[in-house]
Amino acid sequence: METVIPLSTVCPSSDERVTLFALLLDTNARLSRSFAVRLEETCALPLAWFEVLLQLRRTPEGSLKMNEVAEAIVHSTGGTTRLIDRLEEAGLVQRQLCPSDRRAIHVAITAQGNLKLDDALSVHMGYLEEHLSSRLTCDERAELTVLLTKLNATR
Amino acid sequence: METVIPLSTVCPSSDERVTLFALLLDTNARLSRSFAVRLEETCALPLAWFEVLLQLRRTPEGSLKMNEVAEAIVHSTGGTTRLIDRLEEAGLVQRQLCPSDRRAIHVAITAQGNLKLDDALSVHMGYLEEHLSSRLTCDERAELTVLLTKLNATR
DNA sequence: GACAAGTTATTGCATCTGCAACTATAGTGG
DNA sequence: CCACTATAGTTGCAGATGCAATAACTTGTC
Numbered sequence: 001m002e003t004v005i006p007l008s009t010v011c012p013s014s015d016e017r018v019t020l021f022a023l024l025l026d027t028n029a030r031l032s033r034s035f036a037v038r039l040e041e042t043c044a045l046p047l048a049w050f051e052v053l054l055q056l057r058r059t060p061e062g063s064l065k066m067n068e069v070a071e072a073i074v075h076s077t078g079g080t081t082r083l084i085d086r087l088e089e090a091g092l093v094q095r096q097l098c099p100s101d102r103r104a105i106h107v108a109i110t111a112q113g114n115l116k117l118d119d120a121l122s123v124h125m126g127y128l129e130e131h132l133s134s135r136l137t138c139d140e141r142a143e144l145t146v147l148l149t150k151l152n153a154t155r
Numbered sequence: 156m157e158t159v160i161p162l163s164t165v166c167p168s169s170d171e172r173v174t175l176f177a178l179l180l181d182t183n184a185r186l187s188r189s190f191a192v193r194l195e196e197t198c199a200l201p202l203a204w205f206e207v208l209l210q211l212r213r214t215p216e217g218s219l220k221m222n223e224v225a226e227a228i229v230h231s232t233g234g235t236t237r238l239i240d241r242l243e244e245a246g247l248v249q250r251q252l253c254p255s256d257r258r259a260i261h262v263a264i265t266a267q268g269n270l271k272l273d274d275a276l277s278v279h280m281g282y283l284e285e286h287l288s289s290r291l292t293c294d295e296r297a298e299l300t301v302l303l304t305k306l307n308a309t310r
Numbered sequence: 311g312a313c314a315a316g317t318t319a320t321t322g323c324a325t326c327t328g329c330a331a332c333t334a335t336a337g338t339g340g
Numbered sequence: 341c342c343a344c345t346a347t348a349g350t351t352g353c354a355g356a357t358g359c360a361a362t363a364a365c366t367t368g369t370c
Contacts, residue, residue, distance in 0.1 A: 012276040013212045017283040020300050021186075022209065027307040028183035029229035031176075048356085054177065057168045066319060074184035079357045081320055086356095103318040103365045121167040128172040135305050144306070145175050147299045150290050152182040203326085221349060234327045236350055241326095258335045258348040 035127050042123045045116060048073065049087055050124075053117040056093065056109040063096065063108035092116055190282050197278045200271060203228065204242055205279075208272040211248065211264040218251065218263035247271055 012018060036047040055072040056062055064072065070080040084107055087093045092113035098104035109117070136144065167173060191202040210227040211217055219227065225235040239262055242248045247268035253259035264272070291299065 012280055013209060013272075015280070015283075016296065016300075017287050018209075018276070018279060020287065020296055020303075021190075021279075021283060022206075023300060023303045023307065024183055025187060025206070026229065027303045028179055030307060030309075032180060033229060035176075046356090051177075051180070054168060054173075067317090074181065074188060076358050077319065078321080078359070082356075085320095101318080101366075105319065117168075121173070124173060124176075125167055125170070128170075128176060132172050132175065132306070135308055136302065140302055140305070141171065141175055143298065144302045145171075145178060147291065147295055147302070148175075148178045148182045150295070151287070151299070152178065152185060153290055154185075201326095222347090231328050232349065233329070233351080237326075240350095256336070256348080260349065 031131065034131070035124070038127055039120060039123060043116070043120050045120050048075075048083055049090075049092065050117075050120050052083065052087060052107075053092060053109060053113055053120070056107065056113070057117060061108075063106045065098070066105050066107060069107055087113075186286065189286070190279070193282055194275060194278060198271065198275050200275050203230075203238055204245075204247065205272075205275050207238065207242060207262075208247065208264060208268055208275070211262065212269070212272060216263075218261045220253070221260050221262060224262055242268075 032047060039045050039047055039050055051073045052069060055069065056064060066080055066084065067077055069075075069084065070077045073080070075083065084093060084095070088095060092110060094108050094110050096106040096108055098106050132141065187202060194200050194202055194205055206228045207224060210224065211219060221235060221239065222232055224230075224239065225232045228235070230238065239248060239250070243250060247265060249263050249265050251261040251263055253261050287296065
């Protein structure tokens, strides 16, 4: 229980939490942008495509329903429809009918998509070597993972 | 010096660093989206506008050049031009000629912009109370700030 | 079984953003 | 003073995304 007026009341724009939130936005923006540029240059793969392929590989079945993709990559369902359109057009994923629910669509990664993802992942590893491993120790990365996981908790 | 093949060679998609990078993207996407929704509902203020106003308040002079704004919020200069167009149209900022360099434009926050930002900051503090303070202790937030700062280092 | 309500994906439309080309101005070396 | 190069900002254009409306299907209730 605080009995004094916190600094934030005096100057919210320099409040410790406001600064942290801004730092999170900024760090994400810079890292994701610089990685997106590299991925585009080396693999001709948009970051959003990479995210989709990565999420698909992370599921045991290698496929997700449209709304699960949207949830996983934090897009609207409408946006996800067009995104998957483009990935399918490029032959990296495939829409499959769901036998148990005719409204649902399964999005499955194709062989070509797997190859592309392998490519992208090797680029990603190199990028992370440069931008993660060189800046944070292994322990620090573990600590950051714990903190972001807590922060990311849905409740 | 490692003498064994690291796990990442076997399965990059579950490499500790790949997971951390994905976690950073995900955490940022969820937090910024949910805050953007609240800001839009309560203040009718797009998140990008809030970012601009906050950056302007953080400078001693209350103004930045166009390219400094672009750098601060991680936008292209072209995108920043339109963004400032909209903010100026709404009366929240003002373009000012720079006496020493006739190419440059100073973007200054207006009185109305300051009021709007005060509004938004009070909403922001409430949001952070719910989503930051409830999930991370003060020490954890300080630790996260340190880690993100290291990660964000330009080099 | 039939209707109401909920769920899933898609589409029209509007908006936002980046890239590359362009204009205007500043700095530099002769 | 004159090129030449670099920098600041804007604009045309194309692409990506969200929202709301819609169509197709499922589930629950009577």
